[in-house]
Amino acid sequence: MLELLDIRKRFGALVALDGVNVRFSPGRVHGLLGENGAGKSTLMNVAYGMLKPDGGQIRMNGTPVVLRSPREAIAKGIGMVHQHFMLAGAMSVLDNVLLGDWRATQFLNRRRAADELAALAERLGWTLDPLVPVERLSVGQQQRVEILKALWRDARLLILDEPTAVLTPPEVEQLFGAVERLRDEGRSVVFISHKLGEVKRICDDLTVLRRGRVVWEGAAEDVSPAELANHMIGRDVETVTRATFSRRGHATPIPDDTLEQARLRLDNVTAANLHDVSFQISPGEILGIAGVDGNGQQELAAVVVGLRPPTRGRVLWHGSDVTAMSLEQRRILGFAHIPNDRKREALVPTMSVTENVMLKEYRDPPMSRFGVISWPKAAAVAKHVVDQFDVRAQSLDVAVATLSGGNQQKVVLAREFAIQPRVIVAMNPVRGLDVAATNFVYEQLLARRAAGAAILLISSELDELLALCDRIGVLYAGRLTMTNFPATGREAIGRLMAGIDLPAESR
Numbered sequence: 001m002l003e004l005l006d007i008r009k010r011f012g013a014l015v016a017l018d019g020v021n022v023r024f025s026p027g028r029v030h031g032l033l034g035e036n037g038a039g040k041s042t043l044m045n046v047a048y049g050m051l052k053p054d055g056g057q058i059r060m061n062g063t064p065v066v067l068r069s070p071r072e073a074i075a076k077g078i079g080m081v082h083q084h085f086m087l088a089g090a091m092s093v094l095d096n097v098l099l100g101d102w103r104a105t106q107f108l109n110r111r112r113a114a115d116e117l118a119a120l121a122e123r124l125g126w127t128l129d130p131l132v133p134v135e136r137l138s139v140g141q142q143q144r145v146e147i148l149k150a151l152w153r154d155a156r157l158l159i160l161d162e163p164t165a166v167l168t169p170p171e172v173e174q175l176f177g178a179v180e181r182l183r184d185e186g187r188s189v190v191f192i193s194h195k196l197g198e199v200k201r202i203c204d205d206l207t208v209l210r211r212g213r214v215v216w217e218g219a220a221e222d223v224s225p226a227e228l229a230n231h232m233i234g235r236d237v238e239t240v241t242r243a244t245f246s247r248r249g250h251a252t253p254i255p256d257d258t259l260e261q262a263r264l265r266l267d268n269v270t271a272a273n274l275h276d277v278s279f280q281i282s283p284g285e286i287l288g289i290a291g292v293d294g295n296g297q298q299e300l301a302a303v304v305v306g307l308r309p310p311t312r313g314r315v316l317w318h319g320s321d322v323t324a325m326s327l328e329q330r331r332i333l334g335f336a337h338i339p340n341d342r343k344r345e346a347l348v349p350t351m352s353v354t355e356n357v358m359l360k361e362y363r364d365p366p367m368s369r370f371g372v373i374s375w376p377k378a379a380a381v382a383k384h385v386v387d388q389f390d391v392r393a394q395s396l397d398v399a400v401a402t403l404s405g406g407n408q409q410k411v412v413l414a415r416e417f418a419i420q421p422r423v424i425v426a427m428n429p430v431r432g433l434d435v436a437a438t439n440f441v442y443e444q445l446l447a448r449r450a451a452g453a454a455i456l457l458i459s460s461e462l463d464e465l466l467a468l469c470d471r472i473g474v475l476y477a478g479r480l481t482m483t484n485f486p487a488t489g490r491e492a493i494g495r496l497m498a499g500i501d502l503p504a505e506s507r
Contacts, residue, residue, distance in 0.1 A: 001026045001188045002047065002078070002157050007056035009042055013394070014402075016042045017053070018212040024157060029179060029189045031203035031220060033196075035232050035434035037404030038209040040192055044159050047190075048080045049073035079150025080159040083432065085142050089135035093117070096134055097149045120148060124178040139293045139460075140171035147178065157188040164198055165431055166460050168292050169494035176202050194434050196225035208232055233436045240442040241467040245450075263454035264304070264423050269313035273299045275478045276313070281454040283422075286445070288469030289458040289480070290497050293428075296478035297458045298340060301427050304456060305337040306330045317423070331360060334422030338412055338429045340458075342405075346412045349401035353393050354382040356400045357415050385414040390440070406437030413444055424448055427458040442468060462494060476502060 002024045009017040017039045024030050034040045045051040047058070049067035058065050060076055067073045070080070087096050094114050114130040121128040126144050134142060143163065150158055160179075164172045179189055179202055193199050199206065200220055208216040208231040216223070216231040229237040238244060265280040273296040281287045291297055302308035304315060306327040315323045317333060325333075339345035347356050358367050358378050367378045382396055389410045393403055400411055409429070416424070426445065430438040445468065449455055458475075459465055465472050472485040474496040481502060483493055495501045 001061065003057075003059040003062075004043065004047060005057045005059065007043065007046055007058075008054045009039075009046065009051065010054055011402075015212050017046070019056075020209070020212070020214055022207050022214065022217070024188045024190060025205070026156075026188055027183055027186045028204045029183055029191055029202055031199040031206040032190055032192045032209070033194075033199060033206060033228060033232055034209035036406035036432075036437055037211075038232070038434075039212040040209055041161065043209070044080065044161065044190065044192065047073070048078060048159065074150075074153050074155070077154060077156035078159070079153060079155030079157070081143065081146040081150060081161065081163065083162040083165060085146055087134050087142055087145060090133060092131050092133055093128060093137075093145050093148075094130040096145055097130075097152050101153060117148065117152065120151060124148075124181055125174065126178065139166045140168065140174075143167070143175070144178075151182075155187070157190070158182065159190040159192070161192045162194070162432060163191070164193065164195060166293050168460070168497045169462060169490070170498045170500075171292075172198070194432075194438070196228050196435070199228070200225060210234065229435050232434060237435050237439065239435075239467070240439045240446070242446065242470075245443065245446040263318060264456065265316040265319075266304070267314045267316065269303055269310045269315065271299050271303050271308060271310045273478045274303065274310070277475075277478075277480045278313075279473060279480065279482070281423075281456060283452040283454055284449055285471070286449050286455040286457050286469045288465035288472040288485075289456065289475050290462055290465050290472055290493055291458075291460065291475035292497055293340075293460050295475050297427060297460075297475055299478075300475065301337070301340070301425050301456075301458055304423075304425050305335055330423075331419065334419065336416040336419060336421035336424045338416055338424070338426040340427040340431075342408050342412055343401075347400050347408060350399055352398060353386065353391065353396045353400050353403070353411060354379050356411055357382040357385060357418075360415060361418070381418075385418045386411065389414040389417075389444075405432050406434060406440075409433060409437065409441065413441065417444065417448065421448065421453055424453050424455045425458070426455065428460060429457075430461070430464065462490060462497065466490060466493075 004020060004022050007017050007020045020043055032040050042051065046053050049069045049072050058067060065076060088099065094117055097117055117130045128141065128144060134145060163175060167175060182189055191199065191203055203220045206218060206220050206223065207214055208228065210232060263281060263283050266278055269277045277300065279287060289297065299308060303310050306325055310323065314321055322330060343349060362368055362373060367373060367381060379396060386396065391407050391410045391414060393407060400408060430441050433441065445455060457465065457469060472493060473480050473482040474493060476496065476499050481496060
């Protein structure tokens with residue numbers, strides 16, 4: 001259906017794609033794997049007409065084609081669902097699907113179009129109201145809108161970029177059911193993911209990229225997850241968990257969750273999208289908050305670190321009320337924050353690595369004296385912390401936007417952990433990261449736990465919480481339900497995340 005032959009792409013001195021060959025066949029799900037910066041997104045942006053290759057050829061059904069824009073790719077039957085959705089929240093599902101479709105003229109029969117869209121959704125096993133505003137939909141439902149938008153334009157090849165990153169386990173199952181139906185219809189699906197178990201389960205064919213080159217390709221059934229990780233990274237990789245971290249000889253403190261010893265405590269906190277949330281975290285403990293994005297997680301993190309004041313309730317640190325304290329005051333106390341979206345909330349993409357590292361401490365010695373920044377000292381401090389975290393950049397003066405996702409996240413960690421934090425609030429800290437970068441982040445969090453930090457880990461990735469946390473609560477519609485983890489298992493927690501089996505007061 002689509003062939004990318006000897007594709008080459010360079011960005012300045014960086015060779016992003018170095019003679020890549022890959023073929024996508026009808027009626028097959030093709031997994032595209034690789035660590036951050038391997039060239040996956042660049043390759044798919046070439047296939048979708050967003051980037052012009054420096055060399056090579058694109059063929060569709062054996063015929064050479066030139067894709068100068070996404071519009072031309074869509075016209076040839078290629079659709080793409082990006083990891084960060086491209087939807088207009090205030091508009092309805094139907095209007096989002098029709099937006100930019102040249103066939104949607106002023107003579108369009110909207111009722112008929114709505115019926116056809118509902119029928120298309122039903123064919124994939126989904127129930128979706130075409131007239132509801134997108135902003136009222138869950139993240140999983142918004143992803144369905146993106147897929148329907150591509151299929152509405154008759155996409156025969158559908159590219160899914162990290163499609164399960166923000167889904168609950170039940171939503172993942174529903175997505176896989178839809179992908180299998182598309183495959184049965186003879187469509188080709190490209191599945192980009194870092195989750196090796198999911199790739200093995202849903203994909204027929206696999207291609208692994210490393211540093212812009214294809215290093216392995218073949219049938220999914222012919223390779224194990226461990227072998228895939230080896231191909232991606234170039235060495236054997238063991239997933240980091242509390243258990244594996246402890247086996248390496250690291251100290252594993254026994255959490256004391258009594259109220260007297262609690263380092264961080266919330267008492268009946270209410271704010272926008274939060275209702276009477278209470279919990280405590282002891283030194284050397286990781287409390288996990290599970291839930292689908294949009295259920296109050298962002299607001300919870302903001303209240304804890306001081307970005308948003310609660311309308312009711314208290315935030316306490318070692319028994320002292322810090323509710324009225326600012327973000328800066330809490331930073332001085334040892335609060336670190338790893339935000340949900342590193343590009344929008346944690347980093348200034350156009351600023352250098354050095355400038356991003358010093359963002360929170362540029363007023364403090366040795367970076368600054370009497371209000372004047374010492375750039376040589378700032379650079380020295382930045383080099384020290386990025387070396388500790390193995391940030392790979394051409395220099396510390398390059399814009400942080402030029403780094404891979406994994407290295408950008410390491411810059412965030414380097415900055416936040418440089419203060420030797422006593423409280424860490426981390427939200428989806430490994431979203432979009434490859435196996436090696438994920439393990440690095442896990443090791444850093446567990447090392448801070450072993451050093452006695454109290455960690456609030458908010459994640460939509462249930463497997464991540466099961467691997468790292470001492471206790472787990474579920475946030476649904478702004479209300480927190482604590483589980484009896486580890487006695488409460490994966491399936492039961494997944495059902496709570498989906499709003500099933502919740503106690504009456506949490507609905």
